[in-house]
Amino acid sequence: MKAYTVTEFIEFLNAAFSEAVFPEGVTIEGEVAEYRVSQNKWIWFLLKDEESVVSCFATVWQLRTPLEDGMQVKVFGMPKVYPKSGKFSVVVERAEPVGAGALRRAFELLKKKLGDEGLFDAARKRPLSRFPERIGLIASGESAAYSDFLRILGNRWGGVEVNHVHVQVQGQDAERSITSAFAHFNTHPELADVLVLTRGGGSLEDLHAFNSEDVARAVFSSKIPVVVGVGHERDESLADYVADVRASTPSNAAEIVVPDRGEIEAAVDGAARRIGSAMEREMRERLARVDRFVHRLESVVMNAVSSFRHRLRDFSAAMKTFGDGIASMQRARIRLTERLVSSATSWANRLTGRLLADERLLSGLDPENVLKRGYAIVRAGGRALKDADAVRVSDNIDIRLHRGGLAATVTEVKE
Amino acid sequence: MTVKKNDKIDFGKSFEELEGIIEWFESEEVDLDEGIKKFERGLELAKTCKERLKEVENKVNEIKVKFGEIEE
Numbered sequence: 001m002k003a004y005t006v007t008e009f010i011e012f013l014n015a016a017f018s019e020a021v022f023p024e025g026v027t028i029e030g031e032v033a034e035y036r037v038s039q040n041k042w043i044w045f046l047l048k049d050e051e052s053v054v055s056c057f058a059t060v061w062q063l064r065t066p067l068e069d070g071m072q073v074k075v076f077g078m079p080k081v082y083p084k085s086g087k088f089s090v091v092v093e094r095a096e097p098v099g100a101g102a103l104r105r106a107f108e109l110l111k112k113k114l115g116d117e118g119l120f121d122a123a124r125k126r127p128l129s130r131f132p133e134r135i136g137l138i139a140s141g142e143s144a145a146y147s148d149f150l151r152i153l154g155n156r157w158g159g160v161e162v163n164h165v166h167v168q169v170q171g172q173d174a175e176r177s178i179t180s181a182f183a184h185f186n187t188h189p190e191l192a193d194v195l196v197l198t199r200g201g202g203s204l205e206d207l208h209a210f211n212s213e214d215v216a217r218a219v220f221s222s223k224i225p226v227v228v229g230v231g232h233e234r235d236e237s238l239a240d241y242v243a244d245v246r247a248s249t250p251s252n253a254a255e256i257v258v259p260d261r262g263e264i265e266a267a268v269d270g271a272a273r274r275i276g277s278a279m280e281r282e283m284r285e286r287l288a289r290v291d292r293f294v295h296r297l298e299s300v301v302m303n304a305v306s307s308f309r310h311r312l313r314d315f316s317a318a319m320k321t322f323g324d325g326i327a328s329m330q331r332a333r334i335r336l337t338e339r340l341v342s343s344a345t346s347w348a349n350r351l352t353g354r355l356l357a358d359e360r361l362l363s364g365l366d367p368e369n370v371l372k373r374g375y376a377i378v379r380a381g382g383r384a385l386k387d388a389d390a391v392r393v394s395d396n397i398d399i400r401l402h403r404g405g406l407a408a409t410v411t412e413v414k415e
Numbered sequence: 416m417t418v419k420k421n422d423k424i425d426f427g428k429s430f431e432e433l434e435g436i437i438e439w440f441e442s443e444e445v446d447l448d449e450g451i452k453k454f455e456r457g458l459e460l461a462k463t464c465k466e467r468l469k470e471v472e473n474k475v476n477e478i479k480v481k482f483g484e485i486e487e
Contacts, residue, residue, distance in 0.1 A: 131427035141477075150475065159426075159470030165478045184480045191478070264430070265468050271433050272461040278440035279454045286447065
């Protein structure tokens with residue numbers, strides 16, 4: 001029997017595995033255990049069932065499916081014995097979760113990873129053009145999704161250019177064809193104002209491409225806004241979460257990218273009506289404003305008039321008071337005059353009385369009146385003679401009587 | 416204004432201008448001269464938009480992409 005060297009033995013085993021035993025590689029199904037990543041490059045884990053365990057190895061760049069302990073998976077790879085350690089393991093090229101639970105779990109893990117990276121952030125979602133002229137459609141040309149989308153698009157809106165890239169939406173080539181379509185539109189941005197990635201519904205396995213990291217990143221890095229519409233309302237994919245706008249179905253994607261012709265037509269008619277009525281309202285308002293102005297002017301004038309009237313009334317009242325004053329003054333004057341006259345009369349009467357008395361008194365003093373009573377006035381040398389000594393014998397004297405006079409000569413002077 | 420067949424209007428711009436005019440009418444103290452101008456422009460835009468809405472067909476172009484070719 002031939003004796004192998006250790007190196008020869010290991011080389012033989014590895015060659016036998018890859019060339020004779022598993023020329024197309026091997027698929028092993030089991031549960032992941034002791035999953036670990038070292039230096040962010042190497043992945044180690046065990047694949048096990050109830051009785052056995054096999055060691056698995058992979059590189060981070062090659063194995064894109066997120067795994068974790070307890071997950072049921074199918075791994076595709078090649079068994080290999082490492083010469084340096086003599087360790088046997090399966091070099092894993094890819095892994096597929098098995099069963100709904102595991103698929104769901106893998107989906108959740110990738111979702112968390114991409115979410116943590118910010119691929120789903122609402123802040124990065126871009127608004128869509130309200131009236132796109134060109135739509136980039138990424139869908140399988142044979143799918144119901146494709147025809148549904150175009151039908152609803154046509155029902156709603158017209159005059160749009162749809163640039164369609166036919167892609168595989170399922171199976172091995174799906175991821176690559178979808179990412180290529182995104183790359184194409186992004187190198188020819190004139191082809192689309194908005195991209196629509198759509199397909200019908202399906203199981204998590206069917207939707208694999210739409211849940212893949214590569215497609216999610218292609219949607220994320222597209223410079224053109226993306227609408228993703230997958231399947232029926234209840235289906236959801238990672239591509240949905242990354243999309244700028246998520247549509248629930250292919251038809252809904254059409255509803256999202258274009259407006260409804262009828263609604264817009266109504267809006268345009270409404271606009272014309274609203275502008276018309278705004279104009280009308282404006283005119284009415286202006287007329288009302290003129291009216292108000294006239295009213296105000298009127299009321300100002302009326303106020304002025306009424307205040308003038310008030311003043312006039314005040315004035316006439318004042319005049320009346322003034323007139324009354326004058327009248328009463330006149331009355332007073334009359335009274336005063338009357339009193340003055342009456343007092344003047346009585347004064348005059350009194351005066352007259354006194355004058356008469358005085359006259360009587362005076363008339364008693366009048367020498368004529370004395371002469372009447374028999375007295376005579378003797379004058380010597382023109383002067384009334386009151387003393388006998390004033391004359392001498394033989395002087396001439398005048399004697400005045402009541403009626404007539406006498407010329408006499410003093411014959412004797414008596415003591 | 417009449418729209419010629421080849422003279423494709425930017426519907427979005429026309430519609431937004433129309434909306435802007437409504438907003439102007441409904442929010443601002445309207446200047447009458449400006450209002451009449453905007454009123455006329457608005458009716459013109461409404462007519463243009465209605466013309467564009469008569470377009471019923473959408474054109475579909477098939478674009479061939481070789482997968483993996485465009486990995487720039």
